[in-house]
Amino acid sequence: MYRAHVREEDEKVQALKEHLLETKQLAEGFGAKLGLKHVAGLAGLLHDLGKYSDRFQTYLYQAVWEPEKTLFKRGDVDHATAGGRLLFEYYHTKSHTPHEKLLAEIVGNAIISHHANLHDYISPTCESDFLRRVQEKELPEYDLAKERFFADTMTKKDFKHYVTAAVSELTQFMTLDPTQTFFLTKYIFSCLIDADRTNTRMFEDQVQEEKPLKHHRLFAHYHDRLLNHLAALQNNSKAHEPINVLRAKMSEQCELFAERPSGIYTLSIPTGGGKTLASLRYALKHAQQHHKQRIIYIVPFTTIIEQNAQEVRDILEDEGHILEHHSNVIEEEETGDEPDDGVITKKEKLKLARDSWESPIIFTTLVQFLNVFYAKGNRNTRRLHNLSHSVLIFDEVQKVPTTCVSLFNEALNFLKEFAHSSILLCTATQPTLENVPHSLLKERDGEIVHNLSDVSQAFKRVDIVDKTDQPLTNEKLAEWIQTEVSSWGSTLVILNTKSVVKDLYERLKDSPFPIYHLSTSMCAAHRKNQLAAIRELLKEGTPFICVTTQLIEAGVDVSFKCVIRSLAGLDSVAQAAGRCNRHGEDQLRHVYVIDHMEEKLSKLKEIEVGKGITGNILTRFKRKPEKYEGSILSQAAISEYFLYYYRKLDVNLNYYVKEVDKEMTKLLMSLNKENSYVTYYQKKTGTAFPLLLNGSYKTAADHFHVIEQKTTSVIAPYGEGQEIIAQLNSDEWLDDLSKVLKTAQQYTVNLYPQEMESLIQENAIVRHLDGMVFELKEGWYSDEYGVDVTGEGGMGFMSW
Incomplete structure (x- = not known):
């Protein structure tokens, strides 16, 4: 044998x-x-x-x-x-x-x-x-x-x-x-x-092939549970308030729209309009009508995954079939062409673990979605076939990085045209992805919400107050906040860089009011706990301050009395406004837009460009508010913003691989006559290139990173994080490896190369399983900031 x-x-x-x-x-x-x-x-x-x-x-x-x-x-x-x-x-x-x-x-x-x-x-x-x-x-x-x-x-x-x-x-x-x-x-x-x-x-x-899920029956069951949940909301005492009536109407529109053939559609429900459940209603109905096998939510930030996945689990009453995929816990090593794969060792079992997006409902990130198509590492590519015959819901689609717009559009076009998938682009601030090179093949008349301008006006719950004429330092900003917070009530401050956020937090720590800090340096479970504490204070009506970067903007269901937003793209301002008076608790509240003097944006090109364009639109709005229907957040203003934004960044929309001086679409998708490598080959050899295909697939994958600097996932010593490390390093975890790895995602932090290098030099990183899994030592993780490169973490700091 x-x-x-x-x-x-x-x-x-x-x-x-x-x-x-x-x-x-x-x-x-x-x-x-x-x-x-x-x-x-x-x-x-x-x-x-x-x-x-x-x-x-x-x-x-x-x-x-x-x-x-x-x-x-x-x-x-x-x-x-x-x-x-x-x-x-x-x-x-x-x-x-x-x-x-x-x-x-x-x-x-x-x-x-x-x-x-x-x-x-x-x-x-x-x-x-x-x-x-x-x-x-x-x-x-x-x-x-x-x-x-x-x-x-x-x-x-x-x-x-x-x-x-x-x-x-x-x-x-x-x-x-x-x-x-x-x-x-x-x-x-x-x-x-x-x-x-x-x-x-x-x-x-030693298992047999599992029986395939009966997706149609499961989605019908889920659909019934969702409708029961929505019916219960209608019995609420606030169900007949105008905003809730409008939410119900948009949800019903999604149900009817789901009967249409698969395609690329938009769902532009205003912030706070019940987008998650409305899109789920579309997806569950469409999946039944058109025989889809899974529903995949793709979001820009892991904070949205944590919240939305739990909400969906609670409504559908199912923990086992809903997968959260934040990042790859296991680092795939560069093995060359022939790894030692005949003997199935413990290390090999890590590679074999189920990680292929088989679940009927999946929540993942935009980074993970793009990695499936374009990144190196066959753990990423393994998932691709499960994107076919699916309903893909892109939440806050305006957050697609500009460098990846062409690649994003081409992937969606393939899924629509050849992979029998249906795609829903969800956001209150729709980007104009159909008006760029490598355009998106949206369906004509593909907006689900009727009378969008009227709906946006009906959902107006805030006034945008432009305070950009006097740029502020953190010192002045802290003074202003401390003076006003008692009258404002709960206050959310969103700034553009981690360093100014941390500095402002330090300046406000001695405030008599509770002060919270949120950061991507925290693992998902940590942020989840912080948000739970914040929601308790919001429920009590206690004045307090939360200082954060834009991670809170997209889809996090919180409602503050006052929001301060550092000037950035108009879509970011709109998303920040969605965290204020979210459920119309008051007639109108204020969102202050400030110009922060101390933010260094030279390395954050997209934010810098967005800030400049928004500043220009604010100036024009002061002169001619009627051009924008009297609202800086109108559909007219948002469309104008994206028109200028994509025009300004036109050269960056097609991912450029500087190492070989070529756009990535040219490396992957060019004909022989357009390919300079083929032309040179034929001149050099004097013969025709012998292959029909000429893509440089490995070169492209080697140089592709959604985020410019590739991050490494590290398991943090927070909560169950230590127990997971113990399991991964023992001899007894093998039977349920996939489950352990899924849980571990809640306790990982993604570190940039310079952060990783610094921690390795300080002996703060422990490698497990031949360097495939990384652990952060205690003392390097803080209750205030998450990963603490000073090594002064783990001191049990209070939240204020």
Whole structure:
């Protein structure tokens, strides 16, 4: 029997034939969602063909039973190239059709890359890593591996029929469009990675394939519970107040709109208008009507995940099927092409853990969504196929980073056009994503809310007071707040940088009023506890002060009596205003917009540009308020803001990879005639470039970061954080690893490279499981600030 894996626990062997056929079957199920059953299945069938060699069989046997005799070191035996080479050898000659060649290139790249990242078809050095693997690399015993595959797993005749079916699917699915081929390649890669890891995990955990969820029945059940919750709200004594009547009406509009075909639509409910439940109502109804398999909320900040996920859990009365995905707790190491994967060790089990967005309802971040399509690390790409046949709800969509606008639009267009998904863009301040290069294919007449201007006016609960004529320092700001807070009541101060927030907090700490601080340096569980305490004070009506960055603006359900917002983009001002008098408790309250003198915005280009444009609109508003319907937050003002904003940042909308002096869309989605690498290759070699595809997929992924500086997730010594570290480092956590990793996300903080480096130098970071999981030591986490690089944390500071 040829071996694929050996379980370390009991030395049980998984047969290679069994692994290949079962992985094929899983991949077929994932690929079938796009009509690509055999294309994806082919990747599963061939991915470990190289394990039929004597070299691999010897390596695996000795690694388990004769470790003192090992002939081969880690990485010596290449088992991933053989399957890709077989496809290229059999289906990529002059006599083959374009779609046969395309199949060999797409599936072949997935196979040779399944332990790393997709390879470049052509690289910035004008060489082809893909061709090097499938044509040039020395593969001892390649012919032997092929012979054993056809004898043991599938006959040549059956294989030929299978490939014919795959070519037919590919021909029906696509033209040779470069944008389409990039996303298709990523999709097939996703199917393979998830199928391979899932089958290996099932063997390791000794479990059978789980019965698939009956999504239609589950969503119908959820829909009934949501309608019961909304009906109960109608029995509330305040149900007949104008704002609540309007909320109910917009919710009903979402229910009716859900019957429309899948597409890209907008839901522009004003802040405080019940957007979360209205969008959920649309999603649950649409999922039933159009046979969707999951509902995915994508939000800009983790603070919204924490709040919205809990609200949805409470209403649907289901803890088990609702996943919060904040970030990757496990750091994927750079393993090269051939990791030591035959023996399933504890470390390997971390990689196999279920992390593929299988849950029917998922809450995740915009960073994680973009990483699925464009970042390196096949843990990210593994999730992609589960975005198909879904309802995707983008909450506060205006927060898409400008550098990622083109990439965001292209991903959504693929999901709409080819992956049978429906997309809802939710925000009170809709960005004009359809009026930029690489435009978004929104549906015409796709706004769900009727009479938007009238609705916005009906929801007016604040007056924006422009105080930008006299720039303020923190010293002056603190004096003003302390003088007025007793008359204002609960006061929220939102500034643009962490440093000025912390400084203002320090200046206000001696105030007779309670003072709170919120920061992204805190783990999710910490912020959740802080917000719970804040909500208690809001309920009591106690005057207090909360100082924070913009993390509180998007979707956090709090309602202060007064808000002070440092000048920024008009969308940020509107979101800040949504934290004031949110539920119309008073007739009108004030939101003060200030110009802060001490904020350094030179490295925060988007905020700096937004601040300048908003300042200009405020000036024009003073002269001609009627142009903006008498409101600085009108639809006219917001549209004008985004028009100037995207125009000003036009050169930044397409992610630029400075290391190779190219826009990322050109690296991923260009035709041969547009590709300078191909042109140079042909001049250098005097021959035509031999491949149909020419994307530099690995180069693009290596240099892509949604946030300019890549962050590292560290588990904080807060609450259950220490217990989780103990579990991850013990021998007893393996049975429920996926659950532990999900819980750990609540206790992680994402650190920038300079913060991480500083803490490592101070010996404040502990590495676990060969550096795949990081722990922050006690003493480096503060109850006031979260991660404390001074090492003076853990002193049990009070909140005021």
